[in-house]
Every structure is written in structure tokens, then in C-alpha cells.
Amino acid sequence: NGGATGYSGILNIQNVNSGQAGDYVTLAISRTDNSSESAQLGFGKTRGTTANSRTIVNNIDSIGALTFQAADGTDLVEAARISAVVDGAPGANDMPGRLLFFTTASGNQSPTERMRINNAGLVEIGGGGTFSGTARLQLSAPINQPTLLQQGSRWSTTEIGVGGSGSFNTCILTFTTGNGS
Numbered sequence: 001n002g003g004a005t006g007y008s009g010i011l012n013i014q015n016v017n018s019g020q021a022g023d024y025v026t027l028a029i030s031r032t033d034n035s036s037e038s039a040q041l042g043f044g045k046t047r048g049t050t051a052n053s054r055t056i057v058n059n060i061d062s063i064g065a066l067t068f069q070a071a072d073g074t075d076l077v078e079a080a081r082i083s084a085v086v087d088g089a090p091g092a093n094d095m096p097g098r099l100l101f102f103t104t105a106s107g108n109q110s111p112t113e114r115m116r117i118n119n120a121g122l123v124e125i126g127g128g129g130t131f132s133g134t135a136r137l138q139l140s141a142p143i144n145q146p147t148l149l150q151q152g153s154r155w156s157t158t159e160i161g162v163g164g165s166g167s168f169n170t171c172i173l174t175f176t177t178g179n180g181s
Contacts, residue, residue: 061086087119
């Protein structure tokens with residue numbers, strides 16, 4: 001049981017003090033053949049209780065996750081996660097799914113959902129799964145922050161703000177040149 005905090009795996013891989021620069025603990029998966037196919041890492045989920053059972057899953061069942069953890073001096077603590085979840089009612093050869101992306105803010109103990117791609121292909125950033133309408137890209141931010149901001153000092157002389165407050169006040173869309181005119 002050398003797994004991460006809260007997890008114990010059947011297979012654990014560790015590289016202890018190898019001392020070699022660029023020597024990483026890795027799991028390499030490759031496919032060597034003359035085809036267009038690639039190697040795959042598969043995650044599976046069934047509600048069955050015996051080996052090889054195929055009992056149907058339910059809406060919002062977790063299918064699999066990649067979790068990224070680092071030591072805080074005592075435990076391994078989750079910094080980020082990518083999860084796949086059932087996103088709707090599954091049926092015969094019909095498995096709606098969504099991907100969720102989480103990060104942990106400084107001072108917090110667990111990750112928060114930051115981005116979601118649902119079964120319809122809609123992408124939501126910052127909304128926690130509260131899609132509104134059918135826009136392909138939906139951005140959400142707290143009322144006191146602009147939803148989209150391009151700062152002149154970073155990319156160009158154009159600043160773009162959509163929603164929010166501060167210099168944007170009650171404007172829905174503001175374009176400002178870098179020289180203030």
C-alpha cells in the first residue's frame with residue numbers, strides 16, 4: 001500500500017532515489033505496428049459485483065479519473081483531477097459522458113471543478129455545471145470579476161471585458177484601446 005492518500009492500489013510503482021537527472025517514475029504504453037491505431041489506457045465501470053459482469057451504470061456515476069497529488073510533508077494531497085462521468089441515462093450502446101477538470105486553489109484542501117465538457121459537446125469554464133442555453137463555449141465568473149479579459153500589457157493594445165464590474169461597471173461588452181481613447 002504505497003498509494004496516494006485515500007487510495008490504495010493493487011499496483012503501485014515507485015522510483016526511490018534513482019539519483020539520475022531526468023529519471024522519472026513512468027508507466028510507458030506503446031503500440032508497435034504498421035497501422036494508424038495508438039496505445040490506449042482504458043478505464044471501465046460497471047455496477048456488477050462479480051468478475052466480467054456488465055450491470056448498467058447510472059447517471060452521474062464516475063467512470064474514471066486521473067488524479068495529481070503531491071506531498072505536503074505529511075500526506076499526498078490532491079492538486080488537480082480530470083474525471084469522466086456518466087452524463088445522462090445510459091442504454092444499449094448509448095453511454096453519454098462528460099469530462100470534468102478540477103484544480104485546488106491555494107489554501108484549500110480539495111479541488112474545485114473549473115471546466116466541464118458535457119455530452120452535447122458544450123464547454124463551460126467557471127460555472128460548475130450550470131449550462132445556460134446551447135452556446136458551445138460558456139464562461140462564468142463572480143459578479144465582481146470580468147468574465148473575459150485581455151490585458152494590453154500581455155497580448156496587444158486592446159482590452160476586452162465582457163460582464164463584470166470595476167472599470168467595466170455595468171457594461172456588457174467594452175473595447176478599450178491601449179492609449180485610453
